[in-house]
Amino acid sequence: MSEYKWCHGPKCHKSHTQDRVRGTKGSKVLRTRKVKQHQGYQLGTSFYNWFCSNGCYNDFANTHVERIVAIAPRNSPLETPIDVVKEVRRNSWDNSEYTATNIKERGVDTQTE
Numbered sequence: 001m002s003e004y005k006w007c008h009g010p011k012c013h014k015s016h017t018q019d020r021v022r023g024t025k026g027s028k029v030l031r032t033r034k035v036k037q038h039q040g041y042q043l044g045t046s047f048y049n050w051f052c053s054n055g056c057y058n059d060f061a062n063t064h065v066e067r068i069v070a071i072a073p074r075n076s077p078l079e080t081p082i083d084v085v086k087e088v089r090r091n092s093w094d095n096s097e098y099t100a101t102n103i104k105e106r107g108v109d110t111q112t113e
């Protein structure tokens with residue numbers, strides 16, 4: 001596998017930065033950046049292996065959003081079963097009581113994707 005990929009940002013080569021300038025005088029260009037390939041837990045699938053910046057990632061996602069969401073369309077909401085639990089606690093500085101509201105997930109999430 002190559003150590004680098006070209007950034008997939010559709011406008012990467014339009015950004016006016018010195019590191020994108022290539023070529024000799026009279027025939028210089030702004031070139032798409034190379035993206036170093038990250039390895040390890042979750043880094044191997046990170047979008048940072050495909051894009052040089054959040055801006056390039058956003059440009060790509062905004063350009064192709066219809067096709068991206070078609071991969072896994074959401075036509076109904078997902079739900080996580082919860083219990084809302086009230087709990088009386090005491091402040092450490094003056095020992096006064098207050099009620100905290102906690103959300104606890106309940107059971108096993110049966111929705112899979």
Ligand SMILES: [Zn+2]
Binds near residue numbers: 009033052
């Ligand atoms: Zn880029």
